[in-house]
């Protein structure tokens with residue numbers, strides 16, 4: 001899995017209320033509609049600024065707060081390719097894997113806003129094209145790789161009829 | 167080598183001896199979803215090829231987040247939940263019954279040693295009953311509904327030892343806010359928090375639920391306590407089911423241990439817009455407020471309403487303040503009525519809303535205006551949390567919120583508590 005795009009930078013502790021506010025998420029299952037409000041409280045124009053495959057680059061504890069799966073889904077439907085952060089909150093992290101949104105733990109201090117990035121998940125490396133450096137990636141646990149490779153938890157269940165990590 | 171509480175529960179439910187960082191697939195005793203997460207779970211259930219739920223007795227839906235429905239879109243999602251639960255034959259708690267994290271403990275389905283997943287981040291609340299319960303997303307929820315199982319990475323444990331005695335006017339909410347302020351919003355990320363010590367043993371079950379509830383605000387996967395006499399006495403009202411508690415071994419291995427003496431603790435307040443932005447009440451005392459909220463899965467229980475009523479009784483809510491009270495369940499509501507608490511609060515000027523999440527998450531029931539300050543007993547004060555990103559939310563104990571509602575400014579409740 002490869003992604004190439006521009007970095008949109010955010011700080012630490014970006015919570016799920018910022019990713020998609022509760023006032024929207026309870027109203028609809030239409031993720032395209034929700035996607036328009038992604039990150040709205042932190043950057044009102046975020047949705048219109050994102051081009052296909054762009055990357056959210058953040059500090060530590062990204063996705064803390066609620067368990068709403070609308071958060072990764074809204075990011076995905078806003079055409080964001082992957083989220084890079086120093087660390088993630090655990091429910092959000094699981095939800096990303098389950099819904100097939102790639103999440104990458106790495107030192108995001110090495111990335112500036114607007115940098116052109118290339119993410120190669122299979123090789124486990126990020127190239128910061130603007131800065132001309134490679135950034136190592138913290139590998140995912142085996143179970144998560146398995147679920148991601150199956151395309152998310154739903155396809156995993158369809159394939160095996162339940163959990164199968166053998 | 168001994169085991170922590172969570173290692174024991176994951177061992178008993180996975181059939182394999184579990185240690186921190188192992189990956190296990192464990193059976194779950196209960197799977198719970200609320201109205202913000204269940205509709206997506208229903209979609210995932212179908213997408214996974216699910217036909218029936220693994221057990222009709224072990225799955226529950228709760229409509230509490232936007233309850234009763236404020237708008238058409240929500241009504242449609244509620245209808246979907248009603249139809250799905252009826253078709254599959256499992257229990258659904260409809261509007262007016264309460265917040266999921268009060269209803270599930272009251273259901274008697276969860277007790278010491280249980281393992282629960284819930285599609286709500288505050289599912290960690292049942293840790294007060296010595297259950298490993300944790301929040302998951304909708305897709306995990308669907309997987310649990312179909313298979314009755316879930317995969318877990320066994321977390322490290324962060325042990326919080328709380329010694330001493332809480333002074334008058336200082337409550338478990340103040341203690342947990344203090345702990346969160348101390349270790350910060352990601353201080354226990356991915357860990358299981360174990361709360362122990364004489365100050366924790368001295369808490370009522372209600373006080374313990376508050377502490378377990380907010381474990382997620384420091385990033386923890388669970389907030390666990392040992393079961394004791396109080397736990398079993400509390401459960402007696404709701405079930406005669408027998409549970410096998412899990413206690414930590416003396417030689418259990420902890421990733422971190424911190425000791426606190428709570429005897430000198432002052433009432434605490436979390437300032438906007440972070441739960442770990444905590445200070446003693448006197449640092450913010452005097453800040454004018456326009457809305458006060460008593461309720462939510464953190465502090466909407468009988469004891470909380472009683473503490474508030476004891477302060478408010480015979481007085482009037484400040485004319486510039488709207489006081490909103492949301493009992494956490496119908497049972498709490500009825501108990502509070504019988505004790506005259508509701509009468510006292512309403513006479514003082516409170517608006518009592520339907521048992522449920524109330525204004526907590528900004529869907530209805532009290533969205534603040536631009537520039538307004540709210541003081542609330544809830545667990546989150548993120549920008550926009552209550553539906554307006556130009557409002558400011560302060561978090562505090564029911565006593566501090568009640569005192570502030572009377573004066574119109576953030577106030578130290580110790581002036582009102584005899």
Ligand code: SF4
Nearest residue numbers: 288462463523526527
């Ligand atoms: S009361 Fe608030 S925190 Fe608790 S479940 Fe409801 S929305 Fe979530």
